[in-house]
Amino acid sequence: MPRYNPADIEPRWQAYWEQNRTFATPDKPTQRKRYVLDMFPYPSGEGLHVGHPEGYTATDIVARFARMRGESVLHPMGFDAFGLPAEEHAIKTGEHPRIQTERNISEFTRQLKMLGFSYDWDRVVSTTDPGYVRWTQWIFLVLYDTWFDPEQKRGRPISELPIPDSIDPADEAAVEAYRAEWRLAYETEAPVNWCDALGTVLANEEVIDGKSERGGHPVRRLPLRQWMLRITAYAERLLEGLEPLDWPTGIKTLQQDWIGRSAGAEVDFYIGSADGFEDWKAGRREAGFVDQPQADTLRVYTTRPDTLFGATYMVVAPEHPAVPRLTTADARDAVKAYCDAAAFKSERERTQGDREKTGVFSGSYAINPVNGAKVPVWIADYVMASYGTGAIMAVPAHDERDFQFARQFDIPVVPVVDPPADHALRQDVLDGKACFAGSGVAINSGSYDGRSTEDVKAAVTASLESEGLGKAAVNYKLRDWLFSRQRFWGEPFPILHEIDADGRQTGVKRPVPDEALPVSLPELKDFRPHGRPEPMLEKADDQWLVVELDGRRYKRETNTMPQWAGSCWYFLRYIDPLNESQLIDPEKEKAWMPVDLYVGGAEHAVLHLLYSRFWHKVLYDRGHVSCDEPFQRLINQGMILGEAELTLYQTEDGTVVAPQDVRRGEDGMTTADGTPVMAKAVQEEDVVKQGEGWVLKDDPNARVESRSFKMSKSRGNVVNPDVVVKDYGADSLRLYEMFMGPLEATKPWSMAGVGGVRNFLDRAWRMIVDQDAAEIRLVDALVDSPCNEEQARVLHKTIRSVTEDIESLSFNTAIARMMEFVNYFTRQKQRPREAMQTFVLLLSPFAPHLAEELWQILGNAKTLAYEPWPQWDEAALVESTVEIPIQVNGKVRTKLVVAADIGKDDLQKQALELPRIQSVIEGKTIAKTIVVPGRLVNIVAK
Structure with missing residues (x-):
C-alpha cells in the first residue's frame, strides 16, 4: 500500500539533489543575492546530536524559500577542524589527528546530507585543508604587515610607519624592534596558565581554584613567549560598528561590555626619594605629561579623578614590573611568597568580587599629586597587570573592592563624595563605615568642595594636564589577543627567526614568502606533551625547523595558531573556495558580502564574533574586502535540552x-x-x-x-538524529525542531512531540495520496476545478501567513498555519489541485523530501526547488458574506448569512423579517435593537 514511507522517499531525493547538483551556487548572483550562513561545527567523534540541526534547519528553510523567490542563494557548510580534542585522541591512541578529523568530517557530512540540508557541497571547506591553511597563514602575514594609524583610524602597511630619526635605518634589528611596537601581530612575553601535568597552556575558563578543570592538576602563571594580536587598536571601531547591525540587543551588549570602554584619566604618583617631590612636580610642570612613566613614577588609570583626595593607599598587581623596586628589604620575603602564590591563581579566581581580599605591603609609599599626601603601596592580586596600567589608586570610601580591602587591612577610609540626602547609608558613608560609588557633591577635597562629581572630574583632569601630572584617557577592558598555543594540531605560524652560526636568534624576523605557503606541520612520531613550557613543534627535526634563504639561516616559529584562526574568515572562503592565486576574487566578494543571515549558538556571542569582525576590518583597511562588517543579521538559536x-x-x-x-x-x-x-x-x-x-x-x-538538562554524555540524555530519522524520518525531525517554539527559545526535547509532527505529515500525505489503493494514485476528492470562495480564502490566508512567518523566522507559527490548512482541506469533499499544489510548495522548505514526492505524484516532472513561491491575493482574503448570530434578549435564536458589507439598517430589517425571530417576539414590544455589523444583532423585547 502507498503509505508515507520516509525510509524510501528521503534517500531517493537526497540522491537526486546530489546527482543533479540541485543546490549549486552561481559564481556571482544573477538575481537579488542572499548569503545564508551557519556557524560551522567542530567535527567531534560523537557526531551530531539533535541540538545541532536546529539552527541548520532554520537556515535551510530560509535558503529554500529564497530560491523559490527567485533569489541567488549562497548556503554553504564546512568544518572547524583544528583543536585540542583531536590532539588528545592522538595522545591516547597514537593515531594522527588528521586521520580522526577526516573520519569525523565524513560522519558529519553523512548526517547532514541525511537531514536534507540544501548546502552547496561543492564549496565545503575544512580549516585543516592545506589550501585553506595557506590563506589563514597569508591573513596572519597581513596582520603582521599592518600597523594601526591612530590619526587616520585605519590599518596601514608597516612600510608606511614613520621611523623616528633617532633610529638608524641601517640598523635592521632596531628598525624591527620599533616596528614590533606597532605591528598588529607581535611577539612578547605574556603571563599564561601553565599546567605541568597536562603540558599545555590553559584558558582562564579551564582553571578552577588554581587547578585544571580537567584532572584537577596544579596550574601556575608564568611568562611565556607568545604571539599577540593588537585587537585593542580596533576597540573603538569594533564598538562603533555594532550600531547599524541587525543583531540581538543582548549580543551587542555582551560585545560592548567585553570591549569595556571607559573614560577617565591617567595620573602619576611620585615614588622617588622623599625630598624630591617638589622638584619632580616642577619638572613635570615644565616638561609636561610624558608618554612613558619614569622610574620615580607610578602611573594609574582611574574613571574617578574626582576622588583623588580620598586615595588612602595604592595597589599594584603582583606581575607589575615596578614590584622589585617598590619592595623594601624588610618586605622582600613576604612579597615574594605572595607573588609566587598569586601565580597559581587564575584570572577568573582573582577577579571574583565576593572572594576575600588578600595582599601584602611593599614597604614603600607614593605621594598623591593633588595634595602631597603619603600613601602606602600594597601588592594585591585583585588588580590585574593587563588592565589599565596594572596599578590603581585605592579610594575605599567610593569603590567596593577597595572598601573590602581597607576593612581587611585596617586602612583609613576617607569620604570625598557626599551622597544625596535621601541615600539610605549616607551617614555611614560620611563616617567611613560604608562605600558609595555614585555621584554626589565633593567634600574633603580642598578647593573643589561643594561641586558636583562631573564638575570635579573635569576640573581635576584639567588641573593635572596643566601641571603635567596626568591627562584625560580612554581605557578598554579589551586586551590584546593571545594568539599562540604550544600544541601540535594547529596552523604553524609563517614566521622565520634569523639565527647565527651558534643557533642563537638575532631578533630579526622574516615572513615566509607567499610562494612557500602553506607551512605544513612536521611529521611527529610522538604526540605526547614533553612537560616543558615550550611548544610541541620543538620536537621536529632540523629538516623542518631550520630554513636557509638568501644566504641566511632561520628557525621556524614553533608555536601554533589557536582554533579561532580558521573560524575568523571561513565565510570568505565559501565564496571562492578553489582560488589558488588570491584570498578571494574581488568581484565575487563584492557580489556576495556581507552575510545576510548568520545563525549560531549564543556561546559564540563574544569571542568568535569579535575576532571575526577584527580580522575583517583589517582586511577591509588593506583593500582585500569591500565591506567593513561581515555579518549583517545575526540570530542565536536556543538550546535544545534533554527530555524532562x-x-x-x-x-x-x-x-x-x-x-x-x-x-x-x-x-x-x-x-x-x-x-x-x-x-x-x-x-x-x-x-x-x-x-x-x-x-x-x-x-x-x-x-x-x-x-530538563543540557544534553550530555554524562547524563545519558543525548538523542542521536540517526535514531530519530530511522523511526520517524528526517522531515519529522526538521519539522519538530521548528515547531517546538520560537527559534531563540530554550526548549526541552520530547519524542512524543516528534510523533505528533509525524502524524501531521501522515495527514498531509493522505490529503493527496490514496493510501488504501494498491498503488500510488491521487485521492478521489482531488479535482481540477478552482477553489470555491471559502477554500480560496483559507488557501490565501495560509500563503500569507507562511510567507510572513518565514520572513520573520517564526517557523513554529508557520507550521501551525499549515496544520490548520490540512485539517480544513481533509474535511472537504473536493480538494482542488490548485490548492494541493500550492500547499506542497509552502511545505517544501520545512519538509523537502515529502514535498518533492508529493509534487511528483501531482504530475510535475521537475524538482520544486526553483518553482515560484506562491503569492496571495488580497481580494481572496476578503469575505463576501458573513454569518451573523441573531439574538433575542441575549439568547441566539437563529443565524443569518448576509453580504459582508451590509449596512446597519438593512441588517436590522432582514433580522426582524426572519420567521424564527417573528415567532419569538410575537406579542412582545421591542424596546431596542442592538446591531453590530459583521458581529451580531440583539433584539431586546418585553
Missing part, C-alpha cells in the same frame, strides 16, 4: 526532601542543615499531577521535580 526528567530528592535513609529544600554545594546536594541528599529518577507511571506540580502516587506529600 522526573526526580525525587531523598536522604540516605529514604526520607523525602522537597526540591526547594535542597542545596547544591561543593561536596554534592544537602539540606539546609547539611544532611546529604540524593536525586532519584522516578518513572512517569509512578507519579500523578497535583496542582502545578507532580507527586508520587503512593505518597501525595512526596513532591517530584520535573526538569
